[in-house]
Amino acid sequence: MSRLILVLGDQLSQNLSALAEGDKETDTVVMAEVMEEATYVRHHPKKIALVFTAMRKFAAALEDAGWTVAYAQLDDTANAGSIVGELLRRAEQTGAEEVICTEPGEWRLINKLTHAPIKTRILGDDRFLASHGEFEAWADGRKALRMEYFYREMRRKTGLLMEGDKPAGGQWNFDHDNRKPAPGDIAPKGPLRFEPDNVTGDVLGLVEAQFDGHFGDLRPFWFATTRAQALEALAHFIKHALPTFGDYQDAMLRGEDFLYHAIISPYLNIGLLEPLEVCQAAEAAYVAGDAPINAVEGFIRQIIGWREYVRGIYFLEGPDYAKRNRLRQTRDLPAVYWGGETKMACMEAAVGQTAREAYAHHIQRLMVTGNFALLAGIDPGQVSDWYLEVYADAFEWVEAPNVVGMSQFADGGVIASKPYVSSGAYINRMSDYCKGCAYKVSQKTGEGACPFNTLYWHFLDRHRERFSNNARMGNMYRTWDRMDEERRKTVLADADAVLAKLDSGEVV
Template sequence: MPPSTTTLRLILGDQLNPLHSWFSEARADVVYVLMEVRQETDYVHHHAQKIIAIFAAMRALARQLEGEGHRVHYLRIDDPANLQAIPANIDALLAHYGATRFEYQEPDEYRLDLQLADYAARLPVPGTMVGSEHFLTARDEAERIFAGRAQWLMEYFYRQMRLVHGVLVEKGGKPAGGQWNFDHDNRKPWRGAPPEPFDARVQHDHSALWDSIEATGVDSFGRPDAARIVWPQDRAEALVHLDAFIQHGLPHFGDYQDAMHTSAPRLFHSMLSFALNTKMLHPREVIAEAEDAWRAGHAPLHAVEGFIRQILGWREYVRGVYWANMPGYGEHNVFGHTTPLPSWFWDGKTKMRCMRHAIGQSLDDAHAHHIQRLMIIGNFSLLAGLEPNQVHQWYLGVYVDAFEWVEMPNTIGMSQFADGGLLATKPYVSSAAYIDRMSDYCKGCHYDKKARLGETACPFNALYWDFFERNAQRLSGNQRLGMVYRNLFKMDDAARAACGEQAAALRARLGEL
């Protein structure tokens, strides 16, 4: 017989932290609930590998908890008792166990936060939310830091975080190395050396899991490749990945973090974002490992600072932006862009070599690094006038590490500038020159990287100048775009008109590019 009082504790698919205080002791009166549900596979069109990786990691945590003596109720996607929605399943399990209390960890996505808060409020038994014990800031901390400020500058937030958490600071609160930001040292192209480190990630065969997912009718896209999933399925694996990055990737990460290359999809990136965003790893331990590497002389300061900025600065900052602007942030569309995604976003079949590679890699691996996402796919999407909410949903679905709290601000704010500058200080767009400088994508491309006009001119060129022409009233006063507009206004009227005509023709046939 179950205990007379039983508490159900819900664990979501991005709450896979075995070190949470919930698990400090095994209690007979607590049942942990994990569930694979269509509610979560279907709310956006997801990459197959993302679904597989999250479900595999959930199952691994369930096995670990059971092995440590915890009571676990796990609902698989093909379980006949699975009602495929979180509230319906909790209702059934509360009745099944005669539970007298329901608890859940703070969700990171607004839709789940709203759903579970409403659900808990309507329960006939107490429903309580506890912290996830993961982030270094509270949901509203960024909003409090920026109170009264006209613009939310990430750099200001990042410096505050460095001081509050004592990261890369010396006596008197001075930044290590005498400056807060070494971004100017982190922009080298990669030409083949030093070699890309060996991939330390272990391949897993999740074919049986994939068969069960397919059998329930879950619709997905991308290459499933269920027999070679490399994303960690537990904390132990994630720690091995962290150590491999610190040893082999971090020393060169700074120099080449903005580089792109067809023969080296990972380069020196950590590949830890899935483990971080599912909470297998805590940001504090990742930051500490990186800082220790610098203090031990293993990695240069500009590499360590650039890496830590992504976690302590950017990751916490975009979460603050998200919670301060929900609901409704995803509906921003300051430029009024309405063009749907071309079909080749779903199969990678485009003559633009940079887009073919970045999208193809995304479809193959459910991953692309931040410059591919921002300066290739996002760059084209903004210049071509793609509808930002569609771009957001594609990013949210395709990337294994994409959860709405981190992906939406990165896409709507940083990539598409659809919020009009709330998050980013300028649109992050470029012509072919930047892409050629930072990658090998232009070599052997169907299009001519130097041409603006003509059938084989690189689409990025005309689209770039036309974007700034069309949006001059909104953007020409931006101090960070002064050089762009000076160069634009140096063009004669005929050249500017020709760019506009070329861009309009390109936008009319995006599916053929």
């Protein structure tokens, strides 16, 4: 009996569980560029181009490996427009009565496949190091699900940076060494770039024609679109940027969109790279003496620690997780997030970079755009949708916990022990954004004061009932309480004025 093997655009791995279950002699691989997946949120054009190009090249590699592939391009006249529709169309063509697929990374798509009018068997996604069962067993009975402790278990499981049963370097975490402000000069100048070939060029033309109204710049397009290219990009990072990655991983610098970051998360998240091989390459650089422990440990922690952890949280917490709003924040997302005019240099830099590259690093996401959204009381659902739309590495399993949990505290503390909020001082310390900004980061109130400064205290004041007893926030509230009453009134009035401008569409 013939079956259909579904391969999604973020499952471009020859080791995919659905392919391992299939039979090249009798089964047909189904791959499809469909409008439903490209528009359920308005994805960045670069993201669409990356996924479609990589899909086309992966389909060709499958055919070279002996698979029969039924591939639908977006502009095929027979394209059904949805994943389920394409499966039904191919089932009618082939006579297949069953679909085998690897679990998608979104509850939305899992639900569609579970209720599809054709027998569908969903297999576990073993491209990850921790299965759902393994994460559930780790989480069972714990009062707090903190990533650090899960990360240690993953280090023990993989043996990465371990010396027997002890962590290499004598400690699990070297994060305190990785908080240096931006240096004066950055070399090399970003990730390895690839010139578009004919396949990529065809996709770029398609994306220009179909998604011209989506936020962000399509060109220049330089992403890796095959496994071989992704491996080249990884090797380039390991050799040229990893040695300094740790020192400056939290730094932000105008005119430097990438600093020493790897920019391999899009390749990991669509399947071109595997997490263990990426970590082993970094570990090898440490063993060879080519990269220091703080850089290598920090890099590995982002992958086998944070990446695996947020996936575990997403599936553990269930389908409603991405819609949580425990702080009951309801303000609409301001125009600045879509490139609207702003006087805030940090927001202009982070959003401008996002538009150009479909990329911003974790501190830009957490402490600039995320911090501002949280302080301003923006609806976390709108914030979450924005991150899902604008970043090339954003798929809901990874994006929702990072935004709903870590960035917006909308899950009420499942991930973070306190909200990640700060005044302008943090951004000033870690970047050069504040130099030349229309606002003065040193000014706390009055005309010209940095909006982060007043919104910070406004946030603490309006959420006092929830956070005043939080042990990690006590000092903040004691500082607020020591201010005289008139000063507190001024701070809150100035913050209200900023929020009123946001509500009325004025430039902030």
